[in-house]
Amino acid sequence: MRVLSGIQPSGRLHIGNFFGAMRPQLGLQAEHDCFYFIADYHALTSNPDPADVAQHVLDVATDYIALGLDVQKTVFWRQSDVPEVTELTWLLSCITPMGLLQRCTSYKDKVALGLSPNHGLFAYPVLQAADILIYNSDLVPVGADQKQHIEVTRDIAIRFNNNYGEILTLPRPYIIESVAVVPGLDGQKMSKSYGNTIEIFEPEDSIEKKIMKIVTDSTPLEEPKDPESCNVFALLKLVASADELAEWENKYRNGGTGYGEAKERLAELMIDYFKPFRQKRAELEGNIDYVKEVLAQGAERARAVAAETLAGARKAVGLGA
Numbered sequence: 001m002r003v004l005s006g007i008q009p010s011g012r013l014h015i016g017n018f019f020g021a022m023r024p025q026l027g028l029q030a031e032h033d034c035f036y037f038i039a040d041y042h043a044l045t046s047n048p049d050p051a052d053v054a055q056h057v058l059d060v061a062t063d064y065i066a067l068g069l070d071v072q073k074t075v076f077w078r079q080s081d082v083p084e085v086t087e088l089t090w091l092l093s094c095i096t097p098m099g100l101l102q103r104c105t106s107y108k109d110k111v112a113l114g115l116s117p118n119h120g121l122f123a124y125p126v127l128q129a130a131d132i133l134i135y136n137s138d139l140v141p142v143g144a145d146q147k148q149h150i151e152v153t154r155d156i157a158i159r160f161n162n163n164y165g166e167i168l169t170l171p172r173p174y175i176i177e178s179v180a181v182v183p184g185l186d187g188q189k190m191s192k193s194y195g196n197t198i199e200i201f202e203p204e205d206s207i208e209k210k211i212m213k214i215v216t217d218s219t220p221l222e223e224p225k226d227p228e229s230c231n232v233f234a235l236l237k238l239v240a241s242a243d244e245l246a247e248w249e250n251k252y253r254n255g256g257t258g259y260g261e262a263k264e265r266l267a268e269l270m271i272d273y274f275k276p277f278r279q280k281r282a283e284l285e286g287n288i289d290y291v292k293e294v295l296a297q298g299a300e301r302a303r304a305v306a307a308e309t310l311a312g313a314r315k316a317v318g319l320g321a
Contacts, residue, residue: 003032003174004137006039006079009056010048013063014197015270016182016190019238024176025141026068034074035135035302036064038295041079041086041127045110045120061291063200066281077298079131084306089130091313095159096126104152113193129153132171134306139174143181147173164316168309182238183231187215200274201281208267211235212260221258232262239269 005025007017028034038060040053048056057078069076079085101107104125111117132140132153140150150173157168181189184196191197198210214232219225227233227249236248248265251257284291314320 001032001138002136003028003034003139003141004036004132004135004171005034005141006037006042006131007060008039008043009053009060010043010046011056011192012059012199012201014190014192014199015235015238016184016197018067018200020143020182020190021141021176022064022067028141028174029070029074032139035137035305036069036074036076037079037082037131037298037302038077039079039131042124045118045124046115047118057295058288058291061295062281062284062288065291065294066277066284067200068277071294071298075298075301076294077302078295081295081299082134082303082306084303084310085127085130085134088134088306088310088313089127091317092130092133092156092160093123093126094317095163096129096156097159100152100155101125105148125149125152126156129156133157133168134309135302136169136305136309137171138169140171141174141176144175147175160313164313167312167316183234185210185214187231198270201278204271207271211267211270212263214263216259222255224255225252225257225259227252230259230262232259232266236262236266236269239266239273 003025005021007013007021013022025034025036038057040057043053043056061076061078064076065071101122106124107117107122110121115121128149129152132150133156140153142150150171154170157170160168161170184190184194185198186194186196188194188196198207211232214235216230216232217225230252233248233252236245240248248262251262
């Protein structure tokens, strides 16, 4: 099956990105036909500094390749290198009801976080639908809280197909349930918006310092602690072996162990986990032309599929006859 996923280039990736989305995505490469792109069109809705956009794309691309993206099997490209997606967005916009967009919670959530309520942000779901539909995607990996994105895409595709014939493939959500929400330093969901992240490839001493600042409760060292309500334990689940995690759970419940000790071990495990990826990234930083070539080749492969889908959609609506 074809799997489609995109990620915005909004800065360096953090461990919440990796454990919450990237690791499951990379795990799908072995069994599926994966199409993964860097969503630079989508990034423009927050009006980023133009000087940052291209660099952030290269940073994300380098991170993905370093973390295990199979550049031979997986199609990997920059969204804006396939302009066909913007034309399909317009075709879809012309059959998308305003009410559908007004019901999308992502727009309201982002405006609440302080983003300017521009048209791009409001119409974001239509571009997202075009991203998915133009590549005949079967599955789209999402968290359980993101199902609405796929439901909107299906609604738009069904409306288009009802009007013009069976042109577009209806995607299904692939719900990522293997990990819980990754907590940030303050206990909220890890997000650049909250300023509570641990970057995957930031200096190791910085990672250690951040982990030591993770918010915990005030339970005294000698008292039992609840591992299920602890942000440090939640992160230990991501990198500790099953046996070690069981040991830490016993330590928590029996008392006599402080959060500082758990934080120190978490820092060691987190740094060790990403060490081989860090070495790979250092090699890629010395050969950015290779990263650019991967994106260029991916765009060529992606455009071949996109052009075919767009041609069918154009013909269906009466363009280019």
